[in-house]
Amino acid sequence: MKKILFPVCLAVLFVLGGADSFxxxxxxxxxxxxxxSYTYRASFPKSVIATLDTIKALGITDMEGGAPRGMTEDEFKKLCDERGITISATGSGYEQIVKDPEATVKKAKALGASFVMVSWIPHQKAHFNLDNTKKAVEDFNRVGKVLKExxxxxxxxxxGYEFHPYEDGTLYDYIVKNTNPEYVSFEMDIxxxxxxxxxxxxxxxKYGSRYKLMHLKDLKKGIKGDLTGGTPPENDVTLGEGxxxxxxxxxxxxxxxVKHYYIEDESNHEYEQMPKSIAYLKSLKE
Structure with a gap:
């Protein structure tokens, strides 16, 4: 990690011109x-401190994530605070939050997070169906109420798998329309x-005000998607190149x-692509 950090810092200085405000x-x-934080899934297990230093060097001040394995939420938050990084959102497994939403609340508050996201509804691979959807709607309304309280x-x-056709729309439409806006919001992974x-x-x-968070990432040109909810890491490219x-x-x-935007690089070239993605965002004009 430390060998990687120095060239990344140089890349930030030359490509971004420093960590000035957007x-x-x-x-x-x-x-x-x-x-x-999933962007650095290969780095955090090697060195949490070096990874956070790399993130700080990129000018990043906002994170979605949780405490790495072997570290408490309080310990991780302290390291982030020392680097000026706020943990605005954290994730939870579906089964975990459904079983014990209060435990999820405790972890989120220890991190200082305001949002908790779930990114996967359990189902048979490539066979997400109406029964899965209805159960998720019921569970989301229930745990969302606990979180709001x-x-x-x-x-x-x-x-991706939620876009199976259903009636005059998709199962995703069913989820949005049947969840209570008071308790359930959405994070769009573009x-x-x-x-x-x-x-x-x-x-x-269609659903603008329901979205509070967003994952920024780009899909390689020429790739045709499907409803599996999966694609090889090489199909995740630098922002603006897909x-x-x-x-x-x-x-x-x-x-x-939308309140928070998180770059998520699921490629295996995050140290090369992250500075370029940030530079792309900074280049965009109204």
Missing amino acids: AQKGKLYTFPIGVE NGLTFCYHNH LWAQHGGADPVALLK QINIPEILRLAKKAG
């Missing part, structure tokens, strides 16, 4: 740089929406009131 006149992307916001993160056959732009136009209309998505997301 809040500049005429800029499309005007929010703090955010990252989903504790000052937190529950968000469901799409993964790659998985695109990969699942949906149009992120159309989703924002097939997703990121500028229009950001315009609509700002209008909808």
Whole structure:
């Protein structure tokens, strides 16, 4: 990790020109740089400190994530605080939050998070169905109420398989329409929406105010998606180099009131791609 950190710092200085604020006149992307900690899934087990130092060097001040294995939430938050990184959102497994939402609340509060997201509904691979959907709606409404009563916001993160056709729409439409807006919000993963056959732009136009969080990532040009909720890591490319209309998505997301944007790089080249993705966001104009 330490051998990797130095060239990354140089990349930040040369590619980004330092970690200055995005809040500049005429800029499309005007929010703090955010990252989903899964981006550094291969690095955190090697050295939490070196990984956080790398994240700080990129100018990142906002994170979605949880305490790495072997570390308490309090310990992880302290390390992030020391580097000026806020943990605004954390994730929870579906079974975990359904079984004990209060435990999830405790962990989220220890991290200082305001949002808790679930990114996967249990189902038979490639066979997500109406029964899975109805159970998720019931569970989401219930746990979302518990979280709200504790000052937190529950968000469901799409993964592509939800876009199976159903009636005059999709199973994703069913989830949005049948969850209580008071208790259930959404995090749009723009790659998985695109990969699942949906149009992120159309989703924002349709359900804008339901979205509170967003994963920024890009899908390689020429890749045709499916409803499996999976794609090889090489199909996750630097922002702006793929097939997703990121500028229009950001315009609509700002209008909808999305609160936090996290770059999530699921490739195996995160140290190369992250500085380029940040530079791309900084280059976007209104």
